[in-house]
Amino acid sequence: MLAAPMRSLMFRLLSQPLRLPAFLGPAPRPDDPQIFRFNSERGTIISDVVRRVAQHYAGQPDRLLYLLNEAGNAEVRRLASQGDLEASDALGAWRRLIKRVGKMSEEERRAELREIVARMTGDIAGNFDVRVYGLATKIIPGLLTAIMSPGDLPRQLLSGFRALDERIIAEGPIDKLRRLAKVGTLVLVPTHSSNLDSVALGYVLMREQLPPVVYGAGKNLFSNPLLSFFMHNLGAYRVDRRISAQLYKETLKTYSCMMIERGYHSLFFPGGTRSRSGLVERRLKLGLAGTGVEAFARNQARGISRPVYFVPATLNYALVLEAETLIDDHLKGAGQSRYIIDDDESGQAERWFRFFTKLSQLRSAMVLRFGEPLDPFCNPIDDEGxxxxxxxxxxxxxxxxxxxxxxxxDAARDAGYTRELGDAIAREYQRSTVILWTQLVAHILYRQLVAQTPELDLFGRQRVRGATMPRSQLEAEVGEARDRLLAFAAAGLVHVGPVLQSQSPEKIVAEALTAWSGYHTRPAASAKGGDIVIEDPNLLLFYQNRLVPFAEELATPETxxxxxxxxxxxxxx
Amino acid sequence: MKIGVVGGGAFAWALAHAVRRTGSEVLMWSRRPQREAGAGISLVALPALAAAELIFFAVPSPVLPELARELGQHLDGGHYLVHVSRGIVGDGLMTLSQVLRSVTPCRRVGALAGPLVAAALESGAPGGGVIASRFPEVHAAVREAIGGKRLRIYSSEDVIGAEFASTAVGLLAMAVGYVQGIGLGPATLAVMASRGMAECTRIGVQLGGRVETFAGLAGHGDLLAAVAGDGRPELAVGRELAAGTLLADIRRQGGAYVEGIESARRIAAYAQRTGARAPLVSMCADVFDRKIGSAEVVELLMSRAVGGE
Incomplete structure (x- = not known):
């Protein structure tokens, strides 16, 4: 057993991500993205965040007192219930603050505020190491290939990882985005389905020669030292979702706003958490992404006219790594309370392996589609920005x-714009959704299940096991729905993935059944003689939920x- | 300060006079001006309205999209647009603030709702209304432009709710006029008004509005003023329909009623398409289209299965 001070030291060492010595790094070139200059600006950014938050409360002694009290109480509550090393390290200081803050002079309170915000910002702020970035661009495709098909690595090295390119497809106005990244600041706002999202996005950005982005990653993701090393040194900043103190949220917002003001391309998942239901997010509050609006206004007020471009994107997976836990959580209605799931499939190495093995057998397993960029006021952008x-x-x-x-x-005005923008991004998500074959087959099967169980509600239906559909009927309905989807795609309402575009209905059904078998604990459906048997209605619901907005348009009079x-x-x- | 007004009907002129009372200058555009411009009210070409920061649209909903599109060519993000219409457009029940946002570059838009009628607004009789917008500066601008000691302008952020409540009142006021016209008593009238509003509230909430808005000045408050006899044209049209006057003849008398008829049709069609329950609104649509007569109305109103309220 380690002594308390030693444990505390170990905790600090482990909780501070590893960095390489700064003096060995190359100097950034003038046309490099802003993030290449992050390390030299880090200290200034932190002190600017402290100054802005402090300024916000200058002349508001009552609010300042409330804020410090609230932060103290919220942190004591959190740390006391956590009872871990972080708690033993920090709990005392917060308790002392609560005791003393009432007796402090205003000057002391302001000093306390600055100190807390500096500490919080230091914890939030990431790092960017050009050498780590260079390393990552070289090893990540290899790493992904090695996981997906280890025997294939030498050949893939020679062919420049073509197989990976075939499995992870990027679509949308990519040339335009490259140009916009040079004249303004990009704020990527993709849908969120999986913990794989940020990795897949990072890979696509590298591959498509789009600039790297900074993003806020849950602190729980930093607990893996290797992942933590890469994330920390590639510009990710740490968001501790367990902290409920208003001051922390304000610090985080100020940090994110300041990064966009300074021209750092950023990434936010505006849905907040991974979509539990599998539905494409339809109502967005934007959260931190909304700071893009404020950043634009602040720059304008200072005479800086650099534009901000919001880039909606959809991540569309034929198989979702954590599908079972997510839908289970959705059905339990526990999605909100279990904000951070730490016991899902993504925490199990064996599941990752099975997932990637499965992906390696699928064509176009994942499609990342960038939508049309918007300015902070929902206006479309031309090629010149x-x-x-x-x-x-x-x-x-x-x-x-x-x-x-x-x-x-004007915070109230910008809140209005942020809400408008949330609606506009949600509309763009709908148009940029790429329907994949597993989703369509799941939809047709689920529709059949609903038709067979008219007397049941959602929860009753999810308990039905072994419902069947004749394979020939499934293929016919898949074919019919696919043709309608292609017509919607031609009208610009949605997009359709490559398998659905080119394969026969028989092949589409066969490929969906193959995709489901072997990865999930139980396949969503499987073939038995001339019938398809529904094995897991929950999984079916999860995959088919992407088609919910089109359900009525895809239906025949009978369905x-x-x-x-x-x-x-x-x-x- | 200059305030723009698009439209030349009674309500547009009433707004112009309300603006004059607060001391601002009015730039007004009308396709066929029916009155002479007065002190502080200039009749101008449509693009010239861009000189105003706040522009009111007081035109019927069918013509609003085209006018807004045309004016929008001359506007930017600095303009505030506020409409006073009781209509909705398209199969998806699109509200006019949504139209304004989609055909102009303006985002700071809003709707003026509540018991505001042309005669009272023009004469400066005490009253109140609701300005619904997501933007506080729009609330402030409208208050500054027409509010004052005799005109209380409340603000709301629920734009869709206020617009849909206003639409509901337009059609329910016609229904109330009709029910009165065929000689039914106050209790039937209350059933029509309150259950009709309940249906519209359900659909309004589906569209993104808030229940409280329908219970407030933009909903029940407005309907109360109509029933109390504030000279609402919709009520008069309802009575005329009950008396058997043909729609074409009523149409020659004025414009305000058109909104109620179209709204009833659109809401009824939407309800049927989406499975929402709206039997009274559907009945109104049938009455306005003369698919059913007064005898059937009484039968329909009274024979419906009664459940929990």
């Missing part, structure tokens, strides 16, 4: 943050009633 009005005229984005001709910072029940799962827009 200018905002466009509905009539196609260019419009000055600065006009949205001006009051009687002067650019201002319309069931399709309406399915459409109701998504609520109304």
């Amino acid at each position: 200018r905002s466009l009005s509905p009539s196609g005229r260019t419009v000055d984005p600065a006009s949205y943050v001006k009051f009687r001709g002067v650019a201002t910072v 319309l009633t069931a399709a309406r029940t399915i459409a109701a799962l998504g609520g109304r827009t």
Whole structure:
């Protein structure tokens, strides 16, 4: 057993991510993305965050007192219930603060505020090491290939990882995004389905020669030393979701805002957490992503006209690593309370292995589709980075943050824009969704299950096992629905993945059954003679949920009633 | 300060006069101006309205999209647009603030709802209304433009709720006029008004509105003023329909009623398509289209299965 001070030291060492010595690193070139300069700016950024938060409370002694009290009490509550090394390290200081804060002079309180915010920002702020980035660009494709098909590595090395490129497809206005990254700051706002999302996104950004982005990753992801080393040195900042103190949230927002103001391309998952239901997010609050609006306004007010571009994107997986836990959580209605799932499939090495083995057998296992970029005021952007009005005229984005001709910072106004933007991004998600073959087959099977169980509610239906559908009927309905999807795709309402575009309905069904067998504990459905047997209605629900917005349009007169029940799962827009 | 007004009907002029009372200057555009411009009210070409920060749209919903699109060519993100319409457009029940956002570059939009009628607004009789917008500066601008000691302008962030409540009141006021016209008593009228509003609330909430908005000044409050006899054109149209006057003849008398008829049709069709329950609104649509007569209305109103309220 280690002595308390030693344990505390060990805790500190382990909780501080490893960095390489700074003086050995190469100097950034002028056309490098801003993130290459992060390390030299890190100290300034932290002190700017401290100054801004402190300024916000200057002249508001009552609010400052409340804020410190609230932070103290929230942290004492959290740490006391955690009871870990972090608690023994920090609990005393917070307890002392609660005791003393009432008696402090205002000057002392302000000093305390600055100290706490500096500590919090130091914990949040990441690092960017060009050498680690260079290493990552070289080894990640190899790493992914090695996991997905180890025997294939030498050949893949020679062929430049073509197989990986075939499995992870990137679509959308990528050339335009490369140009926009040079004239403005990108704020990527993708859908969130899996812990694999940030890895897949990072890989695609590298492969497509898009600049690296900073993003806030849950602190729990930093507990793995190797992952932590890469994430920390590639610009990720740490978000501790367990901390409920208002001051922490404000510090985090200020940090994120300041990064965008300084031109750091950023990534946020505006849905907040992974979609438990498998539905594409339809209502977005944006959260930290909303700081992109404030950052634009703050720059304008200072006379800096650098544009901010929001880039919606959808991540579409034929198989989702954590599908079983996610849908289970959704059905339990526990999605909110179990904000951080730490016992899902992504924590099990064996599941990762099975998942990647499975992926390696699938064509186009994952499609990342970038949507059309928007300015902070929901206007589309032309190829040169200018905002466009509905009539196609260019419009000055600065006009949205001006009051009687002067650019201002106004939190209430920006909250209005942020809500508008949340709606616009959710609409773009819908258009940018790529329907994959496993999802369509799941939808047709689930529709059949609903039609067979009209008397059951959702929960009753999820308990039904062994429902069947004749394979020939499934293939016919898949074919019909696929043709309609292709028509929607032609009309620009949605996108359709490569297998659905090119294969026969028989092949589509066969490939879906293959994809499901072997990875999940129980396949969603499997073949038995001339029938398809529904084995796991929960998984089926998860995969088919991507099609909920199109359920009614895909239905035939005979299946319309069931399709309406399915459409109701998504609520109304 | 300059305030823009699009429209030349009674309500547009009433707004112009309300603006004048607060001391601002009015830039007004109308396709066929029916009155002479007065002191502080100038009739101008549509693009010239861009000189105003706040622009009111007081035109019927069918013409609003095109006018907004045309004016939108001259506007940017600095303009605030507020409409006073009781209509909705399209099969998906699109509200007019959504239209304004989609056809112009303006984002700071809002809807003026509640018991505001042309005569009272023009004469400066005491009253109140609701300005619904996601943007506090729009609330402030409208208050500054027309609010004052005699006109209380409450603010709300529930834009869709206020717009849909206002639409509901437009059609329910017609229904109330009709029920009165065929000689039914206050209790039937109350059933029609409150159950009709309950249906509209359900659909409004589905569309993203808040229940409280329908219970407030933009919903029940507005309907109360209509029933109490604030000279609402919709009520008069309802009575005319009950008396058997043909729609075409009523149409020659004025414009406000068109919204209620179209709204009833659209809401009824939407309810049928989405499975939402709206039997009274559907009945209103049938009455306005003369698919059913007064005898059937009484039968329908009274023979429906009664359940929990």
